[in-house]
Amino acid sequence: MKASAGSSSMLSHIAYFAIIILLISFVPAERLGNAEEALILIGFLGAWRYSWASVNFARAIYFRRFAYPREKERAVKDYASRPGxxxxxxxxxxxxxxxxxxxxxxxxxxxxxxxxxxxxxxxxxxxxxxxxxxxxxxxxxxxxxxxxxxxxxxxxxxxxxxxxxxxxxxxxxxxxxxxxxxxxxxxxxxxxxxxxxxxxxxxxxxxxxxxxxxxxxxxxxxxxxxxxxxxxxxxxxxxxxxxxxxxxxxxxxxxxxxxxxxxxxxxxxxxxxxxxxxxxxxxxxxxxxxxxxxxxxxxxxxxxxxxxxxxxxxxxxxxxxxxxxxxxxxxxxxxxxxxxxxxxxxxxxxxxxxxRIGLFVWWSIFDQNLSIWTTLAGPLSAITAAIFFDPIVLPAYFAWVMFTRYMFCAMISLFRGHWFPVSYPFLLYFGQLVGAAVKSFVYFRLDRQKWTRQAAKGGQKAPRSTSERLKSYGSIYLHVLALGWLSLAVLYLTGAA
CATH class of the missing domain: 3.90.550.10 (Spore Coat Polysaccharide Biosynthesis Protein SpsA; Chain A)
Structure with missing residues (x-):
């Protein structure tokens, strides 16, 4: 039974790469030149996110293998010397x-x-x-x-x-x-x-x-x-x-x-x-x-x-x-x-x-906000390029997303010491893209709160006062405005505007 499950898992990974190859085969290299600026923007955003992920991955390896064992050894030694x-x-x-x-x-x-x-x-x-x-x-x-x-x-x-x-x-x-x-x-x-x-x-x-x-x-x-x-x-x-x-x-x-x-x-x-x-x-x-x-x-x-x-x-x-x-x-x-x-x-x-808290910590907190917009800008750039230049950009973009997310999942699994199901790359992209969309929604509606288990909640779906209605309309307006500015920036940087 285990051998059968392993074979099924291997076949699913092979099928995954077959889809990537199939998508790439639909893309004549000469036609991608029509969307050069869009591809440069997508590449820049990708390089930005991948470099940040690589920094964290390298730090994680050093911490796990070197820094943490030394710190733990010191702590255990000091604790053993205490009287109680x-x-x-x-x-x-x-x-x-x-x-x-x-x-x-x-x-x-x-x-x-x-x-x-x-x-x-x-x-x-x-x-x-x-x-x-x-x-x-x-x-x-x-x-x-x-x-x-x-x-x-x-x-x-x-x-x-x-x-x-x-x-x-x-x-x-x-x-x-x-x-x-x-x-x-x-x-x-x-x-x-x-x-x-x-x-x-x-x-x-x-x-x-x-x-x-x-x-x-x-x-x-x-x-x-x-x-x-x-x-x-x-x-x-x-x-x-x-x-x-x-x-x-x-x-x-x-x-x-x-x-x-x-x-x-x-x-x-x-x-x-x-x-x-x-x-x-x-x-x-x-x-x-x-x-x-x-x-x-x-x-x-x-x-x-x-x-x-x-x-x-x-x-x-x-x-x-x-x-x-x-x-x-x-x-x-x-x-x-x-x-x-x-x-x-x-x-x-x-x-x-x-x-006071360290530059890396401060930047990591800031990046949690910044990543909302850089994550959304990638697919927006691909859609813009497909509409204004050549639809062939989309299969190339999908192949790139599938390949890079697979590599990320492989790195994560190697760090953990176990392999991953083929659903991981899709769930990773889902978490990144839908997560960024949810963050952008919540960013302008910080008053909305709800437990997933309990009925208690904060904020109102249907505001009961003029003040609450104005807050709700203001949240919608600023959210749409932010997405509009992001779209305009993408249009400009891809050369579509």
Whole structure:
């Protein structure tokens, strides 16, 4: 059966390259000269994006093979010289998650807590009574010694994850945790490694380290595009995180599982920002953050000068479910939430001087905004060239996209140490192109927020007041204006105008 599956996979890759060759065969080289300026623009944009990807890939390799092992060895040595082990606080949040997810997640949390040499306290924030009963049952049935673990169930009204986190941190602060202790933030659908405390605590011997995050894997039983897309995202994430790990300031502290220095996580200002974060936008007014608590914690540490490190050899497992009936609808819903959180925070992060956070980190944040327009400009240039010069540009462009994305997927898979399904190049381009379109949409509608699991949401589809209607019309106008200017620039640079 495995041999049959392998043969099928190989045939699909061969068919993939056969399509590329077929597309190229449709393109007489002499006819491409009619769209020379368009091809130069596409080549320039490609060189720009590929050079940036190559820089991050090279940094990731150096970090993974050289910088990180040295840093880990130093941290372990310093931690071993300390008189006592860190006490670990596990902060978990659950909102009406299915029992088949809750049971393995909390089993992993309780196992990790039991293995904490300095003892552990678990604060579980729940809304539903059924969740509380199930968590207590799992705790009482644990086969390992739980005598060093204290479980606190914090039953709260369903006012949102931010309130849940803030209240749980306030409970932890009553224990007056020290700078040697750690707080592990865990989502209710993420399984933590059994040795997470032993792996994470040594890095906090460096007083500049405020938090860390780890590699992620995904558990989606149902095969299909949604599972492949998530796995590809996490493969891409590993490379980008390793690259940023070299600068000791990652671009996000994922809410699925991250570890914080306990005295910082219980700082009143830190808790206040989690509970009530916002930006004052020149057009939209005050935008209160509903989602994006992981971006709030990241921003607090960034602006206060703390390092945020990455552990590439430690991995949590996220148990994801498809939020919409279709892959496309699910991907759009998730990207709207993810990119909204990113863009709402990036503006204020860019106001921090680059000399404080590092030029590479500052530019990486800026590039997340810039890539919206450079990504959209590529296909716009190809379409413009096909309309104004020669339609033969399109098969050449499609062949180029297929080849380059395949090479990217090969590089990503070699870094990860496993091969990839033939769906990856298509999903990679989907993520880049549709992702850029979603970012451009969200960029002008920062007030729109919605959880994919919960019903709570921010912003209104149908504004109820004149002020809200004006904001909505303004968002549409500026979005169309930006796309219009981008189209005009493409027309000019391709020689079509």
């Amino acid at each position: 082990a860190a006490h670990a606080y596990f902060l978990t949040t659950s909102y009406k998650i299915e029992p088949e997810v809750t049971i393995p997640v909390y089993t992993s949390v309780f196992t990790a807590a039991a293995k904490s040499k300095g003892g552990a306290t678990i604060v579980s924030s729940v809304v539903d009574g059924a969740d509380e009963r199930l968590i207590r049952q799992v705790f009482s049935c644990m086969p390992c010694d739980m005598s060093g673990v204290k479980l606190i169930i914090d039953r709260i009204p369903g006012t949102g994850k931010r309130d849940a986190l803030a209240k749980a941190l306030s409970l932890i602060s009553r224990n007056c945790p020290s700078s040697s202790d750690v707080v592990v933030f865990v989502d209710g659908d993420s399984c933590v490694p059994a040795n997470i405390v032993d792996q994470a605590a040594p890095f906090f011997t460096n007083p500049q380290v405020g938090a860390l995050t780890t590699d992620e894997a995904v558990d989606i039983p149902q095969p299909g595009f949604f599972r492949d897309w998530f796995k590809l995202r996490f493969d891409q994430r590993q490379i980008m995180m390793c690259s940023m790990g070299l600068s000791k300031r990652v671009l996000t502290l994922t809410g699925r599982m991250s570890v914080f220095r306990a005295d910082l996580a219980t700082n009143p200002d830190f808790i206040k920002l989690i509970r009530s974060d916002f930006i004052d936008h020149w057009r939209l007014g005050r935008v209160n953050f509903l989602t994006g608590d992981d971006k709030s914690t990241w921003y607090w540490l960034l602006k206060n000068g703390y390092e945020m490190v990455y552990l590439p050899d430690v991995r949590s497992v996220s148990m994801e479910t498809q939020p919409k009936p279709t892959f496309f609808g699910s991907a759009i819903a998730l990207m709207v939430r993810w990119f909204g959180n990113m863009l709402r925070t990036n503006g204020r992060a860019l106001e921090i001087p680059s000399r």
